[in-house]
Amino acid sequence: MLDPVSRVRRFNRAVTSAVGALDTSFLGRGRPLGAARVLNAIGHGRSDVSEVRDYLGLDSGLMSRLLRSLEDEGLIETQAHEDDARRRVASLTRAGKREFAAYETLSNTQAESLLARNAQAEALLAAMDLIASALTRDRIALTERDPRSDEARYCLREYYAELGRRFKQGFDVSLSRDPDAKDMRRPRGSFIVAMSDTLPIGCIGLKGTDHGYAEIKRLWVAPSARGLGLGKRLMDEAEDAARTLDIALLRLDTNSALPEAGQLYRTTGWREIPRFNDDPYPDLFFEKRL
Amino acid sequence: MLDPVSRVRRFNRAVTSAVGALDTSFLGRGRPLGAARVLNAIGHGRSDVSEVRDYLGLDSGLMSRLLRSLEDEGLIETQAHEDDARRRVASLTRAGKREFAAYETLSNTQAESLLARNAQAEALLAAMDLIASALTRDRIALTERDPRSDEARYCLREYYAELGRRFKQGFDVSLSRDPDAKDMRRPRGSFIVAMSDTLPIGCIGLKGTDHGYAEIKRLWVAPSARGLGLGKRLMDEAEDAARTLDIALLRLDTNSALPEAGQLYRTTGWREIPRFNDDPYPDLFFEKRL
DNA sequence: AGCATTGTCTGACTTTAGTCAGATACAATG
């Protein structure tokens, strides 16, 4: 009843019935669930037939029939892939887009009503983020993004907000050496965002300089994604990016108010060095040779 | 991507595939899901056929056939209900108990592996409790329990622990006027536990005295279940219990370090009165005439 | 060019889930 396993299982039961309710609402549009799922997968940008099939785990025969039934309804069109005529690419027709939008509205409405029913919506959302990150930890994708992209800017905002909370004196980005976006773009550098499904949950910047080394900047992991080893993965990815850019020496600065960061650097081959810049915030400096 | 609705939907997707995986693992025992669900419902103590049918939402014809197939497998036996021969009662055979235990092991193993994969298991469990409570808020059952039952004692332990955290001077139950269990049993009083599925998430005690009034004691709501109006429901239930016991006057004491409690009393017809006991912890005293 | 491989489609099939209209046996009621 009260042990951890029971609590997980209670959660499973609660969530199973909630998920079942969403499935049921999807049936309200007069189409079997299988066809609805294919339509939605296509609507969400999975145009390649084999991609949809893998995503939904369908047999190729079944997949083909579901496509046919959606075609008969006039909701999708398929054509051969331009590079490989064996592969087929599906797209929504005008009617298909309308139908997809109707499913989106259903999903959004049920999500909104869940939030509206709940007084402590922010706590609920934080709990959902945490669980979703834990469940999809094997599917966290590290992707190179432009440092000015929505995803990157979301991460940076969250990162600055967290520094503001953790530094006694707060954090004002204009006082810090804010790296120029172009220093974190290839070929000078790189910016990597960790995506869990559609949510950015971590980032790291590799900032090129003219001093014979590159800097690691803006390493951030969302609170909901801590404990998954994501910081290490981001760091490894940034080091790989540095190697592809023929960068042999990395430096970074950090603050002793972020002990978990210092710990990570010390255990992954970084060496503490004297201060190498005049940024007012950091008080710890590291270097690593690749 | 980052708005509340997207976060809920990301959670839904993450959880759908995790839950789907559990269903799939249940298929590994060579039995359709429907039959497995019936077997598990019976294993969990739902012996009455109509009870299982309601719980699983099955048509009576389908239910009958699933029972038959489990009987053919030698996993269950059915017999007429002893008070009403129309109703049937199902029970597991020896082989059925083994099979049920195997399903339990599957569920437990997957729950354990989820926890084991995760460094921050306690945070994950807290998030799961919160979400499960929010999703099942319409199914929270208030049930009278013996104050010495496992469920009641779990609630009281949690209650004392919370007081210890919230009182500056801590909380030592031996210094407080700990109500005797028999004062919170009928006919002198009552003890009510709020159950969400199998988890106790709140409690309240009605303690009989010999002074012409009864006291409300040990009103507690689990952190994961706050914001659902559960405190008010527990209080209403305790007042109802008092009425059935012909108690006309209620008193309670509380502490100003628990502002949400004082707020609840003030808005539900309680009147502040002078101190009526010498317990060292409370500093606020209320009375309500029924 | 010849041959194996790949991606999709078709037809024939099975299993699972679910519906619905009686049939049957028992219980409650006046």
Add this chain to the structure above:
DNA sequence: CATTGTATCTGACTAAAGTCAGACAATGCT
């Protein structure tokens, strides 16, 4: 004791999901 109601069961049906073996065309490889 007849009537009405209730719980379950049976038979006949449908829809949906899934499986499997081959067909077919395009592609890749030697």
